[in-house]
């Protein structure tokens with residue numbers, strides 16, 4: 001008998017940013033946060049887990065390379081928590097259930113996009129790990145319960161247990177049992193939400209989120225203001241905007257919160273800079289694009305947001321994506337053609353790009369080819385998926401197929 005399961009999980013990009021922990025071991029945040037889950041059709045982590053009494057120890061391969069599982073590290077904690085749930089919720093209740101909690105596991109995972117480049121690989125990665133082990137162990141758990149475990153792998157990972165629009169409620173309890181992800185609205189509520197990711201750099205980043213945010217907690221006074229007076233109000237505003245499908249309000253709060261996250265990074269001692277000249281020019285383009293839109297219709301049409309790196313994520317409604325791709329390509333000429341998953345250009349190419357009528361072209365300079373290395377067009381997506389045996393990443397010998 002082979003005990004094995006495969007799952008995939010999505011990336012999420014926060015509109016209200018998580019930045020700061022009140023408990024670094026349990027990964028309990030200093031503020032609530034909210035994100036949009038992006039489609040797994042474009043960006044995903046896929047993970048296969050197998051339990052077998054003949055394995056000598058728990059082992060994990062990420063993109064074909066073995067990673068150490070060292071207790072009490074994050075990987076070891078997540079695996080141990082899931083084994084504990086298997087024992088308590090399945091084996092202790094049903095004497096005939098195989099004692100999978102006592103078997104070592106082999107885990108193989110693959111990210112179909114750059115790992116540790118500020119594209120939230122830790123979020124989709126830990127969500128896929130938790131989802132595949134939960135499927136292997138047949139855990140009767142809700143996504144919110146599983147989010148409690150994914151959170152201990154990487155905070156932002158807890159939000160990837162749901163599709164659509166997701167809040168991570170910070171919670172107040174010391175044991176973290178109320179610090180979990182909840183669905184604000186499913187994908188189907190507002191499926192017109194699209195995202196354009198401008199890959200400015202796919203290098204490993206300078207200051208990791210984990211170390212950067214703790215330096216901010218220790219040194220930034222502005223962070224305390226943000227936690228007490230800004231985020232609670234913004235969480236309410238953005239939830240209301242999502243429920244009402246009010247893109248203008250959604251965009252206003254999203255951009256303000258990205259700005260404030262980078263302001264608290266700058267307010268850290270020594271200061272942390274995640275955005276670069278390219279990032280700032282993309283902001284200038286979106287600000288001008290919105291100025292024209294507001295002049296015509298009174299409403300914003302795009303929202304930029306930046307995580308702990310220079311890559312821009314631009315949220316917009318489906319009807320505006322084409323204009324925005326043309327705008328970005330005009331200022332950031334592309335080496336490779338735009339992969340057009342939604343057929344915006346009906347099989348043709350983007351060409352030289354262009355700006356909308358009334359746009360002040362002087363707000364940014366034209367950059368060299370390669371300043372924006374690539375554009376990824378995606379949309380709001382669903383939560384983790386359990387996949388069939390044909391998608392498994394482990395071979396019959398229990399080792400990654402990529403190594404065979």
Ligand SMILES: Nc1ncnc2c1ncn2[C@@H]1O[C@H](COP(=O)(O)OP(=O)(O)OP(=O)(O)O)[C@@H](O)[C@H]1O
Pocket residue numbers: 045046062109110111114115116117118119120121122123124125126128129156208209210307308
């Ligand atoms: N598929 C995966 N399975 C298990 N762990 C993963 C997976 N993908 C990434 N990770 C873990 O996450 C780490 C990368 O996280 P890191 O926070 O540095 O980058 P990021 O998630 O790309 O960026 P950010 O979270 O700041 O947006 C990897 O080194 C690995 O330990």
Ligand SMILES: C[C@@](O)(CCOP(=O)(O)OP(=O)(O)O)CC(=O)O
Pocket residue numbers: 013014016017018019027033122153154155156157209210211306307308
């Ligand atoms: C800027 C962010 O992307 C920070 C993400 O931080 P991580 O979740 O990567 O940090 P750890 O909990 O230490 O693993 C904002 C966000 O996703 O909310």
